[in-house]
Structure formats: structure tokens, C-alpha cells
Amino acid sequence: MRRSIAPLVLALGLACGGGGGGTDRRTLVDSRDNYDPRSLDPALSTDVPTGRAVGYLFDGLTRFTPDARVEPGLATSWDVSPDGATNTFHLRRGVTFTDGTPFVARQVLASWQRVLDPKVRGGRGWPLYPVRGAKEFADGKATSIAGLSAPNDSTVVVTLKEPFAIFPKLLAMPVASIAPESVPANFGERPVGTGPWRLIEWKHDDYLLFAPNRSYWGGAPKADSLKARIIAEPSTAVAEFQSGTVDVLQLPQSEIRDWEEDSERRKLLASTPSLELVYVAINTTRGPLADVRVRQALNYAIDRSIIVRNLIAGRGELASGVIPSSLPGAEKTRVGYQFDTLRARQLLREAGHPNGIDLELWTSTNPIYVRVAETLQAYLQLSGIRVKVVQRESAAAREAARKGKTDLFIKDWYADYPDAENFLYPLLHSANKGVGGNVSYYSNPQFDSLVSAARREPDEAKRVAMYTAADRIAFRDAPMIFLWFYSELYAIQPWIRGFVPPVIFNGQPWTTVTTTAAAHQPAR
């Protein structure tokens, strides 16, 4: 104790790092993930970062192109029986997993069984529920899935509960990807797939590094590697992009205006048609909101074009129904609810509320939605609708809405697959009230029967006509304040070739993307 004071010495791993992010410019660097994937096991794919990574490592029987068409994946073609209930998938031959195992039909059955297996705890069985016996298996009432069979190594026969023409589209979702027949316990960390990339390393909360699968059936990726960085803070992602250390950036809304007005930076921008609906779910079972006139009044009471222009930099296409205009079924000629406070007040009077009404508007703490909520509050006030804005952390807000405890709730909905059904059915069909996605608790038998019939209808033209009719009903019934379809804006570095921003989040496998390494000086 006589010696001088020991300084606070810390063993710091201050190894001088030379390489790291961004100096190896044969690597494509993505900055879009803002949290760590849940797992790399397709059966656990319930969020965007997971789904994206699973899409690099695995294939489904079908897949999305960047512009959201559905094309053959591990199935080269499929036949549908005359009654529409049996789909026979003809599998691609000569495909192998990255560990050398040949791809055969048994693996399709095993993979889907794992997705539905209660013990796997994936929680996202619904894309496979149309298969006969799938739900029973998932609920533990059956030991196998009745509707699945593999008559030979290259054929899978799927019998559906009822005809469901768009079923092949659902198979392009990450959760329906094909894994080997038996997987080890750490499969989520050490995945083996047939996809265009294979995993090199996964540094949690830091990055995932992929190398090309040289024997990929669809043509090996052209770049040397792909790095999906996990950048939690959007402003940091922007700084990374400006430093040249990442190649692709999903531009935060707060940055859009600056970039569009900058003559240099605007050249880097690329936009996608949007399959993201932003809306205010109106709980149609709560108090005055059960009256359609009140719900319409809410729609008339706000000026959406002003909100789009000022709050989201003009990136929204006003919604007049739930089907985005880029999908078949949207009625493009329909004019949405126009800002008209007199009309709103009149509707409220007719509904028996001459002195207005009081409502709660719930929102997550997402700053954009908070601002939208405050703006809506001001608009609604003009028509005598007094709104209290309730802000909750997103999980809590969503849970309240699902339990039917919110009058109004601002939310968004991203399509999982490009079809009007993916908006009409989950958001508004009465079978999906609450946790199924219909937090409006909307229930209209006529709407339900149209959507249910459309799901069964094999003829595309007839199906689309039913979508349109259902959407028209929903528009009139106003179970939501129709806000806008948000259109993502991407920034892509000038040295990147071939990157098309995907419409569906897992629709860009980076296989044809290249980087011209000499085109720039990276930050050192």
C-alpha cells in the first residue's frame, strides 16, 4: 500500500485496424438493416432484416423480381387442377445446397413442416395455412400435414383447403424457403441453403458477410461479396453513404428534401412504386365510430395533400382505397375523400353529433407518425372532432390496437407479396380482426364474401374485378382514414451497376449488381 496510486488500467483491445468496412471495394455494402436479424433460419423469418438475409441464402419454390413479378424459383413450373385446389410443383433438377446435398422434394415437405412445427416457435405459419391440414398440424391436432406429398424427387403436390389461385405468390415469402431435410440446433447461425449467396460470417449487431454461391442455378452473383451492415441510426447510414462506405441507402424521410434539391445528390436517387399503405385504423366498433358517417367525416376533415407535401416530402401517393395503384384491382379513376370541413361537420350533425366528438388517436413514438398525429389532430379540431394524441412505444401501441382499445391508430402495412389480396384480406376481412391485422375490427358480410370469393377465383380477370368491388365497398365504409402509399427513395452510389430498388423487401438478390472499384476513392 506504500506504492504510488495504481492508475486505472484497462485492457483495451486497441489493435490498430487497417481494413474493415468499405475499403475492399469488390464488396457490395448494404446499409438498410437497422437491427440484427432474428435468425437466419427461414422458419423464424418474421422481420425484414431476417427475411432479406434468408432471401440471399435460400430459395423458395417461387421468387420475386425486383419489380415484384413472381417467377419460378426452385419450382420450374406448376400445374393447377381443374378444381383449383391441387397445385403440382415441378422442381428444378440438379440444384444442390451449399454443402453439396442435392435438392429434392422431401426437403420442401420438411421445410414447411418445420415452419408450422409448434416447437420451432417461428410464429409465422399463415402463408402455409391454405394447405390442407397445415393449421391442424400447427395446432398440434395432427402429426403430419395432410395436403403435402412428394410422389417423386422432383414433384411436390400441394392440396389446398380450398382453391387459392395466388398461393404460388405466397411461396416467394422468406418463411416458405427451402432448407435441408434435417437441420442442426444452430441452423439459425450456420444456415445452409441453395440461394445465390452463402454466409461467411455474422457479427451480431454489426454486419453479415456473404460470398457468392458459385454453383447457383440462377447464375452466381457477379460481385466478390456482399456485406449487410446493421446501422441502427438513420443519420449514421446517411453519413456512411456520404463517406462512400456503403453502396445503397434507404433515404430517411427527413433527408429527402435536401437530396432532391441538390443537383449532384439527386442524380443518385432511385424510387420504387410503393406497396406500403399508411393509414389511420378506425375501430368501427367503438362508440360514435360505428357510424359510417362519422368515419367518412374523419376522412373529409383532413387535407392529405398538404400533409404529404409538408411532412413526408411529397413521397406519398394519396390513397383512395387500400389497393396501391401499381397492383391490378386498384380503381385509378376514383377520387379520394377531399378536404371539406363543411361536409365533415354536416356528416357529424347527421350522425347526431352537432357538438362534435372526442376521440383518442394512438401512435407509436416514430417521429414521423407523431408529427402526422399532431397535424391530424389540428385538422380534425377544425371539424369539431376533438382528438387526444396518445403516444406509446410501438409494441405497446400495436398491442392496444390489436386488442381493440384504440379509437384511431396510425399504422402502416407493407405488402408481403404483390397482390391486392394482401391488403384487402388481412387489413379488412372480418376473419382477421385484431391480431390478424384488421385492427379496424371492420366487418361487412358483402365485403367478406367478395374477398373470400376472390381468393377462390382461378380466373384472374374475374378475381381482379372482385378486388375492385371489395375495395369500393371499403372506401365507402371508411374503416380507416385513407392516408397515402409511401414510396421509398433509395440513394445508390455512382459506382454501383445493376441495383434496382426492390418493390417487395426480399425482391433484390444482388446477383447482377456490380461495382466499378476504380470509380471512386474510398474513405481511408
Added chain:
Amino acid sequence: MSAFIVRRLLLAIPTLFGVLVVAFLLLYVAPGDPVMAMVGERADEETIARLRAELRLDDPLPVQFGHYVAGIAKGDLGRSYITNRPIRRDIIERFPKTLQLAGAAMLLATICGVTLGVLSARRPGGWIDRFGLGVAYLGISFPVYWVGLLLILLFAVTLHWLPPSGFGGARYLALPALALGMRSIAFLARMTRSAMLDSLGADYVRTARAKGLHDSAVVGRHALRNALIPIITVLGLDFGAYLTGSILTETIFSWPGIGRYVVNAIARRDLPAIQGSVLFLSAVFVLVNLLTDLAYAKADPRVTYA
């Protein structure tokens, strides 16, 4: 001394148990359900009920708690509901990165803060003192996320000297350590200055000077040593805080540490991950406090823990 350490470590057990109870109850009353986070945007009641049963979330609360404590007693923090990975491994993977960041920030803070404080105290009112005052004001007033973004803009985007964010060697560590350490630099500078002013005015310093000791010996060996107690207090508290809560810094600089892990776990209501990390971080905090107390005894022979 060793009796003291043993006593403190034993006392830590009820403390940690209390933390465990509070964390468990808080999560229970907080809105938000882990199963809701697991199933994503579209689900059905049967799946939710099945997952709840699978995770034993419907057991009575004392049973759930007993189950959890039994696991802890065996050294098992459980597996994440969401990722299915063992919590222990997740923590082992991330904590060293937080330790590295916190350590670097404290090192920076000690070197800059104490130096600035000592120099300020030698000539109160002089230009170094006024400069130190300015630094302290800025360091305390500027929020860390703002400083962090400014540092990135300056050193990464504009000057291209350092990478904007990410984990790696010293080049990646510099900016987050500076952003995180700013506040400590400021506090330490002011704390050191006032403690030094006190001890520089004391009789033993006059005696030392009268003995003809060189100025650096007077300041360094006599005055600084006597000023150490408040400095150690600040260091200990800040270090504990940085080890357990540098969430903003880790987020801004994409630093894969424990702070971000906890935030993600909370967002997804990943109960075992939240409880496991809260317990672990509490243990770390208790340990840092113990080390701080031991450092007092080292610094000041009058402090004993007999």
C-alpha cells in the same frame, strides 16, 4: 481488507435478487407481449395461445419467477424468445465491446479531464482555466447524440480521416470514445480543479514548497494525491454508467455493444434477454462500486475497511 471484500460480495447477492424481482415485475406490468413481437404483423389467436403455452407465459407469476430463479441459480440465463440463442452467449459476445468503448472513454476522460483540471487550478483565472471552463460547459451541455453526429460529419464525411461508424480497431473506437467521454472530461476537469484548489491552499502544500520541492512534485505528489477522492468518485460513477448504458453512443456509431442489445430486447419484449442483461449489468455496477471503494483506500491511507 479481504473480509471487507467478502462482506461486500455477500451483500451483493440480496441486491441482485432485488434487481431481479423489480425487473421481473416491471416487465410484467409493462404493456407489450413477447409473443406479439414474435408473430409479426399478421397472426392468429391459436398460434399466439400455443406460443404462450410453449414459453410458459400463462403460468402463475410466482411459478414463472421460481422457474427463472432456478435457472439463474444453475448459471443459466435462458434462451432468447426471439432468436432462440443462449442469453449468456449473447452477453459474452457483446459486453467486451462495451467494455472497450467505456474503457477508452474513461481513459480519454482521465487523461484530458485530470490534466485540464490540474492545469486550470495552477493558474486560476488564467487562459487555460478559462479554456477549461469553456470545454466543461460544452461537454456538459451538448447531448451525446448531437456531439456524435457532429463528430461523424466532421471526421468521417468531411475530412475522411476516420470511418463514420462500425466496430473495428482504434480508428473505429476514436469517435465513439470521444463522444461518450465528453461529459466525463467536463466533469473531471471541474472536479479536479476545485479539489486541487482546496489542496493547493492547504498547509502541507505550503510546507512542501517551503522545503524547496519542485513545483511538479508539489502539484503532482502532494496536492493531486489529496485531491483524488472526488476524482475517483466521478470516475467510478461514470465508468459504471458507461458500462451499463452507453445506448445512444452505441446506436449512433453502430457499435455492437450491450446497450443496443438491451434496447433491441426491450423493443421486442424479449423477456429472458432483458432480465439476463439487467441482472448482468447490475452485477457489473456492483462490482465497479466495490472497486471504487477499494480505490479510495488506495488513494487515502486514512480510509480503511477493517
